[in-house]
Amino acid sequence: MRYKVGAEQVEHVPSLAHRPDGVFRVARTAPVGPTHAVGAATGAAAYGIKTHGLEVLDQDWEEAFFVEKCPGCFAAVVAQSSPWCDKR
Numbered sequence: 001m002r003y004k005v006g007a008e009q010v011e012h013v014p015s016l017a018h019r020p021d022g023v024f025r026v027a028r029t030a031p032v033g034p035t036h037a038v039g040a041a042t043g044a045a046a047y048g049i050k051t052h053g054l055e056v057l058d059q060d061w062e063e064a065f066f067v068e069k070c071p072g073c074f075a076a077v078v079a080q081s082s083p084w085c086d087k088r
């Protein structure tokens with residue numbers, strides 16, 4: 001199961017994109033505060049929160065090392081991806 005980043009709040013961070021034909025202003029979407037793991041296939045959060053109101057980013061949650069992660073989702077994802085752990 002793949003998980004996407006589910007952010008409670010996002011901000012649009014202005015940044016500059018350098019391209020061969022010039023420099024452009026672009027807005028990058030960055031999560032604010034803790035993020036939750038939202039199943040890419042199911043659209044449901046891994047742990048204990050309604051996804052209603054979450055902004056799901058097109059970003060792999062497990063690989064998103066730069067965001068703050070909700071400890072509940074983190075534990076749930078680790079438990080699910082470890083075959084030697086009992087499923088709870």
Ligand SMILES: [Zn+2]
Nearest residue numbers: 036070072073
């Ligand atoms: Zn969570």
